[in-house]
Amino acid sequence: MLPTDEKQAEILDQIRINVAFEEMVVAVLAGALAGGALTLLFAAAELLNGFSLTLLVSALLEGLFVSILIFLVGFGASVAFGAPLFAALEKRKRRNLWPYLGAAMGVAVAVLVLFTIGFPSVSAASVRTLAVIFLPPLIVSLVFVRRMTPHWRAAEKAESEAEGPILFRIH
Numbered sequence: 001m002l003p004t005d006e007k008q009a010e011i012l013d014q015i016r017i018n019v020a021f022e023e024m025v026v027a028v029l030a031g032a033l034a035g036g037a038l039t040l041l042f043a044a045a046e047l048l049n050g051f052s053l054t055l056l057v058s059a060l061l062e063g064l065f066v067s068i069l070i071f072l073v074g075f076g077a078s079v080a081f082g083a084p085l086f087a088a089l090e091k092r093k094r095r096n097l098w099p100y101l102g103a104a105m106g107v108a109v110a111v112l113v114l115f116t117i118g119f120p121s122v123s124a125a126s127v128r129t130l131a132v133i134f135l136p137p138l139i140v141s142l143v144f145v146r147r148m149t150p151h152w153r154a155a156e157k158a159e160s161e162a163e164g165p166i167l168f169r170i171h
Contacts, residue, residue: 013087020086020148021078027144028074031136036067038135042128070136077107093159095152097145104137 043059081103089099112133 013090016090016151017083017087019151020090021083023147023151024078024082024086024140024144025075026147027140028071028078030143031074031140032067032071034139035070035132035136036063038132039063039066042132066132073107073111074136074140077104081107093156095148095156097141100144101138101141104141105134108133108137 040059040063043055043062047055047059082100085099085103089095112129
């Protein structure tokens with residue numbers, strides 16, 4: 001017994017969401033790497049003032065901690081916000097950077113507020129803190145949209161050629 005058209009459309013929608021979620025995880029990994037690398041870069045600048053093995057180990061552990069924290073927050077945000085956002089936008093065929101960048105920056109602001117227990121004053125928020133909190137979501141959004149662009153183009157091409165549910169190209 002073959003599934004109905006409605007069931008096939010539902011299955012294809014789930015496949016699209018799963019592919020998008022996988023791309024979100026890859027983007028979150030890139031953002032976590034960037035956040036950890038940025039933390040190490042700032043720590044390396046501090047090490048130029050005076051090198052010690054203790055400072056080096058501390059910098060490496062801080063970079064690792066920041067990477068893990070960014071990954072955990074990004075993964076949670078992908079589950080809680082990213083996949084549902086993708087599903088809603090895909091129904092409207094809205095395929096661009098801005099909704100994802102807005103959601104990622106919203107999560108970054110929430111993290112900033114959570115970690116500083118309220119909005120920090122401009123003087124209290126260091127450039128280092130702001131860079132480590134706001135650069136990874138930008139990278140995550142850009143990487144996600146970059147990786148999804150071939151899928152979106154294939155979907156738009158298939159939609160223009162035929163009506164009905166389509167599956168975008170998976171490479």
